[in-house]
Amino acid sequence: MTHGQPDSALTLRQRAEEKLKTDGDVTSKTLSSEETCQVIHELQVHQIELEIQNEELHRTQHDLEAAKSRYFDLYDLAPVAYLTLSKHGLILEANITAATLFGSTRKELLKKPVTNFILPEDQSVYYLYRKLVIEGKKTQGCELRMIRADGSSFWAYKYATSMQGGEYLVTLTDITKLKQTEEELRRAKIAAEAATVAKSEFLANMSHEIRTPMNAIIGVIQLLEMGDLSQEHREDLCMAKKAGLDLVRLINDILELSKIEAHKIDLEISRFDLRNEIADTIKLLSLQAREKGLELTYSIDPDVPTLLKGDAGRLRQIIINLVGNAIKFTPVGSVALQIRKDAEDTDTVTIRFLVHDSGIGIAADEQGHIFEPFTQADSSTIRKYGGTGLGLTISKRFAELMGGHIGVQSIEGKGSSFWFTVMMDKQPG
Numbered sequence: 411m412t413h414g415q416p417d418s419a420l421t422l423r424q425r426a427e428e429k430l431k432t433d434g435d436v437t438s439k440t441l442s443s444e445e446t447c448q449v450i451h452e453l454q455v456h457q458i459e460l461e462i463q464n465e466e467l468h469r470t471q472h473d474l475e476a477a478k479s480r481y482f483d484l485y486d487l488a489p490v491a492y493l494t495l496s497k498h499g500l501i502l503e504a505n506i507t508a509a510t511l512f513g514s515t516r517k518e519l520l521k522k523p524v525t526n527f528i529l530p531e532d533q534s535v536y537y538l539y540r541k542l543v544i545e546g547k548k549t550q551g552c553e554l555r556m557i558r559a560d561g562s563s564f565w566a567y568k569y570a571t572s573m574q575g576g577e578y579l580v581t582l583t584d585i586t587k588l589k590q591t592e593e594e595l596r597r598a599k600i601a602a603e604a605a606t607v608a609k610s611e612f613l614a615n616m617s618h619e620i621r622t623p624m625n626a627i628i629g630v631i632q633l634l635e636m637g638d639l640s641q642e643h644r645e646d647l648c649m650a651k652k653a654g655l656d657l658v659r660l661i662n663d664i665l666e667l668s669k670i671e672a673h674k675i676d677l678e679i680s681r682f683d684l685r686n687e688i689a690d691t692i693k694l695l696s697l698q699a700r701e702k703g704l705e706l707t708y709s710i711d712p713d714v715p716t717l718l719k720g721d722a723g724r725l726r727q728i729i730i731n732l733v734g735n736a737i738k739f740t741p742v743g744s745v746a747l748q749i750r751k752d753a754e755d756t757d758t759v760t761i762r763f764l765v766h767d768s769g770i771g772i773a774a775d776e777q778g779h780i781f782e783p784f785t786q787a788d789s790s791t792i793r794k795y796g797g798t799g800l801g802l803t804i805s806k807r808f809a810e811l812m813g814g815h816i817g818v819q820s821i822e823g824k825g826s827s828f829w830f831t832v833m834m835d836k837q838p839g
């Protein structure tokens with residue numbers, strides 16, 4: 411008998427007879443009738459036991475076959491293309507989905523090297539990932555182009571899992587559509603980015619060009635103001651000057667924003683003392699606050715390091731924007747600037763600036779938009795308070811350039827608390 415194969419009924423009988431001979435035949439001895447009954451009983455029980463065992467054996471065999479056929483059905487009918495490859499990359503098995511994917515029959519795939527179905531340019535990718543699977547990184551996925559029976563190619567995601575005996579199981583998914591969409595998106599992104607930069611560059615150039623004659627116009631108005639004028643003409647000139655200054659402010663904001671968008675802004679880093687910087691900035695703003703009868707205060711927590719290295723000019727601009735807004739949108743009460751430390755390590759410190767006001771506040775559904783360019787909380791703002799809706803956008807970009815964030819908490823009718831953070835280097839020593 412070869413190992414593992416069941417005996418035929420005849421050889422089984424012969425083997426049993428031989429064994430009986432070597433072990434000694436019980437029936438050759440003379441038995442009493444009682445002993446004979448006992449032996450017959452034992453034999454009957456034994457026979458029934460064997461029958462039961464036989465039945466169970468049949469059932470197990472049947473279950474095994476059912477499981478095997480279920481496995482083949484799963485393999486064959488799975489919506490994923492499966493290939494089983496030999497150690498050397500020969501296709502040993504392929505399911506129906508794989509055959510359909512390649513537009514061929516299963517027979518045409520079997521026993522062929524899988525590389526026959528991979529585009530020559532992408533074979534290096536296949537070999538690289540096969541090496542990884544062999545080197546013990548059990549499962550590996552890669553993207554490569556494969557060839558159909560009709561010679562056309564498609565993008566496939568190939569996922570290989572090594573199995574016992576050096577074979578491996580490969581699943582293939584057609585990702586051609588995904589690749590096309592990816593490529594279209596990439597092209598669209600490049601085009602959109604180029605368009606944004608071009609637009610910002612145009613804006614930057616335009617606003618620069620407008621600013622020069624505007625400054626000349628304001629200069630001439632200032633010269634005229636020095637002359638002998640009637641009251642009426644003086645008032646007219648004053649209005650013209652105010653409009654001119656507003657325009658220059660708007661142009662400056664647009665110039666600043668477009669420079670940021672065109673990635674033409676570099677931080678100007680210098681050593682400065684935060685304490686002096688804040689004192690000067692608040693002094694600048696206190697005139698506006700006093701004119702409106704508002705209290706303007708500031709505080710710096712004692713643990714904030716104040717000898718810093720960073721872009722003091724841009725930091726000042728954010729503070730002017732936020733405190734300026736607070737003053738503008740607060741009819742009565744107070745505005746307070748608070749400076750705290752958020753985090754610190756040996757070289758850097760993250761500082762949090764908070765601007766609280768007791769002003770008109772911002773409706774909850776508007777709070778998300780006000781950091782976008784040219785956006786104001788509601789359309790009546792521009793009529794009542796003027797402005798361009800660029801201050802917060804510029805402040806947000808500056809805070810982000812300095813490694814921080816910006817945000818607001820506000821209750822309509824009660825007041826607002828704007829905050830921003832920046833990360834700055836500490837002066838050594």
Ligand SMILES: Nc1ncnc2c1ncn2[C@@H]1O[C@H](COP(=O)(O)OP(=O)(O)O)[C@@H](O)[C@H]1O
Pocket residue numbers: 731735736737739767769770771772780785786787788791796797798799800801802803826
């Ligand atoms: N402190 C504040 N209180 C109430 N509303 C504010 C405050 N700060 C900003 N806002 C709202 O956010 C909008 C955008 O602000 P900003 O970008 O500085 O533009 P601008 O000041 O030119 O209107 C303002 O128009 C206003 O509606």
Ligand SMILES: [Mg+2]
Pocket residue numbers: 731734735797799801802
């Ligand atoms: Mg503003």
